[in-house]
Amino acid sequence: MTRLHRRTFLVGGLAAAGAPLIGATPANALAYPFTLGVASGEPTADGFVLWTRLAPRPLNADGLGGMPNTPVTVEWQVGLDQAFSQLAASGSATAVQTSAHTVHVEVAGLQPDREYWYRFRADGHISQVGRARTAPALGSGSALTMAFASCAHYETGYYTAYRRMAEDRPDLILHLGDYIYEGAAATGRVRTHSPSAEITNLANYRVRHALYKMDVDLQAAHAAAPWLVVWDDHEVENNYANLVRQEGQAPAGDFRARREAAYRAYYEHMPLRSAQAPVRENMQLYRRVNWGGLATFHMLDTRQYRSDQACGDGSQNCPDADAPTRSLTGNAQEQWLLDGMGQKFGTWDILGQQVFFAQRLAADGKRSMDAWDGYTANRKRIQDGWQARGNTSTVVLTGDVHRSWAANLMNNYTTQDKVIGTELVTTSISSDGDGDASHTGVTPTNPHVKFYKNLRGYVRTSITPTRMNVDYRAVDKVSVRDMPVKTVQSYVIEAGNPGLQAP
Numbered sequence: 001m002t003r004l005h006r007r008t009f010l011v012g013g014l015a016a017a018g019a020p021l022i023g024a025t026p027a028n029a030l031a032y033p034f035t036l037g038v039a040s041g042e043p044t045a046d047g048f049v050l051w052t053r054l055a056p057r058p059l060n061a062d063g064l065g066g067m068p069n070t071p072v073t074v075e076w077q078v079g080l081d082q083a084f085s086q087l088a089a090s091g092s093a094t095a096v097q098t099s100a101h102t103v104h105v106e107v108a109g110l111q112p113d114r115e116y117w118y119r120f121r122a123d124g125h126i127s128q129v130g131r132a133r134t135a136p137a138l139g140s141g142s143a144l145t146m147a148f149a150s151c152a153h154y155e156t157g158y159y160t161a162y163r164r165m166a167e168d169r170p171d172l173i174l175h176l177g178d179y180i181y182e183g184a185a186a187t188g189r190v191r192t193h194s195p196s197a198e199i200t201n202l203a204n205y206r207v208r209h210a211l212y213k214m215d216v217d218l219q220a221a222h223a224a225a226p227w228l229v230v231w232d233d234h235e236v237e238n239n240y241a242n243l244v245r246q247e248g249q250a251p252a253g254d255f256r257a258r259r260e261a262a263y264r265a266y267y268e269h270m271p272l273r274s275a276q277a278p279v280r281e282n283m284q285l286y287r288r289v290n291w292g293g294l295a296t297f298h299m300l301d302t303r304q305y306r307s308d309q310a311c312g313d314g315s316q317n318c319p320d321a322d323a324p325t326r327s328l329t330g331n332a333q334e335q336w337l338l339d340g341m342g343q344k345f346g347t348w349d350i351l352g353q354q355v356f357f358a359q360r361l362a363a364d365g366k367r368s369m370d371a372w373d374g375y376t377a378n379r380k381r382i383q384d385g386w387q388a389r390g391n392t393s394t395v396v397l398t399g400d401v402h403r404s405w406a407a408n409l410m411n412n413y414t415t416q417d418k419v420i421g422t423e424l425v426t427t428s429i430s431s432d433g434d435g436d437a438s439h440t441g442v443t444p445t446n447p448h449v450k451f452y453k454n455l456r457g458y459v460r461t462s463i464t465p466t467r468m469n470v471d472y473r474a475v476d477k478v479s480v481r482d483m484p485v486k487t488v489q490s491y492v493i494e495a496g497n498p499g500l501q502a503p
């Protein structure tokens with residue numbers, strides 16, 4: 001956009017960052033609506049998604065954020081600099097009540113491999129400024145700083161790890177699930193869920209998402225970099241599988257309707273493209289994002305299509321878990337993943353997914369039925385598939401378990417035959433509260449598992465065409481605000497030479 005165009009915006013009342021809002025701004029009908037911050041996501045070589053929601057009263061029980069039932073025009077700007085002295089793109093979108101006045105803008109036509117800033121305006125109010133980034137063009141790209149996180153139970157701790165992640169100023173952030181938790185408010189915790197009951201309908205999912213997004217540390221992480229998000233179970237209901245709900249304690253009701261409400265609220269509150277918009281209780285969340293010639297992100301959905309957990313879920317010694325018909329991904333996603341791993345647009349194949357990938361046996365031989373250990377034939381087909389395609393720079397990223405782990409992926413876990421990939425498991429942002437040093441998860445039953453730590457935090461990676469530097473970042477407590485972060489473990493992974501190495 002030209003300077004002339006920017007001038008038109010200014011006459012319309014949009015002040016430059018830092019300048020006082022005087023004169024041209026009309027009287028506001030709405031109270032300040034950008035209470036949930038701003039976000040970007042889904043970077044390509046020429047654009048990204050911009051997100052915000054108008055919600056002057058974000059915790060209103062009807063889930064409508066205190067907005068009237070009228071469409072509101074939301075203007076947006078993408079600047080070449082933080083002061084918006086030159087615009088790269090601008091436009092407007094209409095926020096409507098049927099989507100809780102959320103805004104998803106798919107910006108295109110930008111330059112590859114560069115930083116941008118963005119902001120919104122509605123009813124004379126101006127949002128916070130966010131930083132976004134385009135990916136390099138296919139065939140190029142020399143360095144990427146990527147951080148990933150999961151599991152941010154609001155009640156069990158402050159989001160200091162999100163804040164520290166933002167301060168690292170990564171180019172890209174991956175969130176691997178449990179972005180919200182569906183449970184009722186509990187007593188004696190660091191802070192309290194709203195609504196207070198377990199959420200099961202659209203209004204309540206919207207209020208819960210709003211509560212989480214009111215957190216300023218989470219807002220800082222969204223404003224720092226574009227995100228790629230995938231869900232796990234708690235965005236809907238603990239340990240659900242496809243349309244099979246958790247056994248036992250789940251509230252009564254139609255699970256199909258609950259999943260529809262949860263998926264809809266998730267889409268509304270995330271910086272996703274319209275290609276991901278849900279249709280009733282279905283949502284196409286697995287997708288690929290290319291980071292030039294450097295990396296391909298295969299973002300997986302291990303909830304929506306999975307076979308029900310074997311032997312009643314939990315930790316089991318369960319031969320059924322090895323049945324060839326069982327699948328965590330579903331057949332279509334498995335084939336899509338292997339097709340994508342055969343494309344080799346990027347040096348690194350990075351699987352952004354939820355549950356523990358490597359075999360992990362307890363001392364008594366039991367394994368988690370909710371993780372890949374409960375779907376071993378599916379895991380073996382995928383591992384064999386990437387070996388058959390000659391992929392030697394595969395890194396699996398994992399969340400879910402609220403602990404930091406690192407593992408070598410083996411062609412055969414029983415015989416410990418050759419390393420074929422690497423798994424990095426991030427701990428939680430806050431789930432399970434303050435950590436401890438009381439036990440180690442690294443045991444002789446799993447020789448390929450190299451690292452375990454029970455502190456809250458995230459993982460930071462720095463990726464080049466020849467190596468990936470990995471830092472496990474942790475805070476000592478999440479029951480106290482503003483703790484410093486430290487690196488508790490580092491590894492190097494070499495391109496073409498799978499497995500963890502000392503830095």
Ligand SMILES: [Fe+2]
Nearest residue numbers: 151178400431
């Ligand atoms: Fe979790």
